Amino acid sequence: MPDLPNRPRYAARLNAFKVPGGSVSDMLACAAQVGGIDAADLNYPDHFRGHKPRELSSLLAHHGMALNGLAMRYYSEDAFKIGAFTNPDPTVRRTAIDLTKRGIDTLAEMGGGIMTLWMGQDGVDYPFQADYTRMWDDTVSAIAEVAAHNPQIDVAVEYKPNEPRAYALMPDVGSTLLAVKEAGAPNLGVTLDFAHVLYADEMPAHAAHLIARHSRLLGVHLNDGYGKRDDGLIAGSVHPVQTVELFVALDQIGYDGVIYFDTFPDQGGLDPVAEARANIALVERLRQIAGQLRDDPQLAEAIARQDAATSMRLVATALYGAKG
Numbered sequence: 001m002p003d004l005p006n007r008p009r010y011a012a013r014l015n016a017f018k019v020p021g022g023s024v025s026d027m028l029a030c031a032a033q034v035g036g037i038d039a040a041d042l043n044y045p046d047h048f049r050g051h052k053p054r055e056l057s058s059l060l061a062h063h064g065m066a067l068n069g070l071a072m073r074y075y076s077e078d079a080f081k082i083g084a085f086t087n088p089d090p091t092v093r094r095t096a097i098d099l100t101k102r103g104i105d106t107l108a109e110m111g112g113g114i115m116t117l118w119m120g121q122d123g124v125d126y127p128f129q130a131d132y133t134r135m136w137d138d139t140v141s142a143i144a145e146v147a148a149h150n151p152q153i154d155v156a157v158e159y160k161p162n163e164p165r166a167y168a169l170m171p172d173v174g175s176t177l178l179a180v181k182e183a184g185a186p187n188l189g190v191t192l193d194f195a196h197v198l199y200a201d202e203m204p205a206h207a208a209h210l211i212a213r214h215s216r217l218l219g220v221h222l223n224d225g226y227g228k229r230d231d232g233l234i235a236g237s238v239h240p241v242q243t244v245e246l247f248v249a250l251d252q253i254g255y256d257g258v259i260y261f262d263t264f265p266d267q268g269g270l271d272p273v274a275e276a277r278a279n280i281a282l283v284e285r286l287r288q289i290a291g292q293l294r295d296d297p298q299l300a301e302a303i304a305r306q307d308a309a310t311s312m313r314l315v316a317t318a319l320y321g322a323k324g
Contacts, residue, residue: 010280011039011068011260014047016272024051025059032063034276039068039258041116044103046073053110068258069114069154069219070107072100074121085142086122086135086169093138100146104153114218114257116191117143118158123165135169140182147185156218158191161200163230172200173207177214189216193262194235194246198227204242205249212253220255221262222283232264234275236282241315243283247290259283289318 017030024047031037040060042048048056060067074084074096082088084096104115122139124130147155157180161171170176173190180188190211197204211217224238225231236243265275293299293315302310 008259009039010037011041011258012037012276013262016265028059028063033273036280038065040065041068042070043073044070053106057110067110067112069112070103071116072103080121084119084121085139097142101149104150108150114154114156116156116158120164123168125166140179144183144185147188151187154187154218156189156191158193160196173210180215189218191219193221195223195225195230198225205245208249217255221260223263235279236286244286244290247287248294251294292318
């Protein structure tokens with residue numbers, strides 16, 4: 001049976017390749033050693049300190065990488081610790097919105113297409129700490145404003161249950177889709193991060209289908225973990241079956257964007273080049289298996305009657321060569 005078509009571009013978390021005293025140029029050069037990393041996401045404003053957009057575009061081209069998009073990082077002011085879009089101080093909130101707009105302008109200048117919003121600071125740590133209605137309204141309003149800033153740039157919301165705040169304002173796929181719906185901009189969508197989905201107690205394939213049904217799936221961050229935190233392990237290393245199911249779902253909904261390896265070799269002392277190569281090798285194999293299972297009539301029949309025993313035998317045969 002055929003593999004999944006249209007091999008995606010692969011990108012990796014650039015900070016995984018960071019060395020003490022190293023620059024963005026050094027990180028890109030290290031990522032280029034992997035072979036198969038042909039796209040990149042840059043953090044804004046972090047990766048632009050000391051580098052002009054034109055310079056970074058030249059560096060990407062030199063290393064054979066296309067710019068996929070930018071990811072906002074709200075670390076530039078201490079005040080962001082208690083919120084960017086949800087900050088109780090209107091001046092700080094405006095600073096976060098304007099910073100995001102500058103990021104979108106930079107992205108457009110560099111020819112990228114997706115701005116990812118991960119708003120880890122927007123949440124609470126204690127009961128009676130915040131006005132939830134005001135936080136929600138402020139966030140939806142801010143998302144709508146930054147999306148309207150340049151309708152030609154897609155804006156993706158990446159949800160996560162917590163960290164650094166104890167409770168995120170948008171911790172799961174449902175609340176994120178509600179916010180995107182309320183913001184109401186056609187260039188809005190969602191980024192799915194596999195490890196975030198796991199510890200939101202969700203099934204990745206189900207989350208992908210919900211996003212495609214109610215919004216747009218604009219980004220896929222692949223990694224793995226044990227569902228208790230954002231472990232950032234090699235993709236497919238802990239949950240290969242759910243990873244294969246996600247790939248089948250991505251094919252069903254027609255996702256053709258970049259696969260971004262949001263993994264943390266630096267936390268475990270792994271060689272980042274070897275780790276990135278392992279990500280690609282596992283994902284290529286799991287995508288092949290997804291291609292085999294995608295049109296398997298026996299599997300389709302088993303799923304139709306919710307026959308998990310038959311489904312698991314068929315998946316095990318494809319994954320491990322099990323018989324019987």
